[in-house]
Amino acid sequence: MRVIGLTGGIGSGKSYIASIFETLGVPVYNADIQAKKLIQTHPDAITAIKDAFGSSSYLSDGTLNKKWIASLVFKNKEKLKVLNTIVHPLVQSDFESWCEKWRQTKTQKYVLKEAAILFETGSYKKIDATILVTSSKKIRIQRVISRDTCTVAQVEQRMNNQWDDAKKIPLADYILDNSENSSIKDEVSKLHQQLVGF
Secondary structure (H helix, E strand, O other): OEEEEEEEOOOOOHHHHHHHHHHOOOOEEEHHHHHHHHHHHOHHHHHHHHHHHOHHHEOOOOOEOHHHHHHHHOOOHHHHHHHHHHHHHHHHHHHHHHHHHHHHHOOOOEEEEEOOOOOOOOHHHHOOEEEEEEOOHHHHHHHHHHHHOOOHHHHHHHHOOOOOHHHHHHHOOEEEEOOOOOOHHHHHHHHHHHHHOO
16 A cells, blocks of 8 residues: 655645545545644643743643744744644654554555655655645635635745645645646546556
């Protein structure tokens, strides 16, 4: 069973692409969703985050104080790096356990790991191949504004914490352009057939 990484900058539509793969029967591990779960539930993550960012990191009901953390990390790359250093090893361990369960079923040619910062963290080196979802900056900004009801400046601030596509493209094995591409489902289906054929 091969492990394929699926990544793309904020607003590129990588989650939409992942959903197409899922309809084709491909198991998808969403690293960003799992990271949010682990931050809320894993004792090591909770302790380390409180130590790094203070007791205000969690609300009285035990949930992560997202606004507080966002206000700290999205404006400060060093603090974002600290947060990633806490979370990513836990996500990697969780992902490896998830993969092992699929390996034991012997039913899949490949699985997908969907992650926003696959290249930035270096975790792409631990998988068999990568798919990069690209889209124009203008479209990406529009998508995020409509999805998260935020400002252009806020979206650009988040974009600045990710690599530009120009830096990712040379590292990617496959590229899917999702800039209002009406044939994107067909392209995903063709790529799926190619990956199954390995």
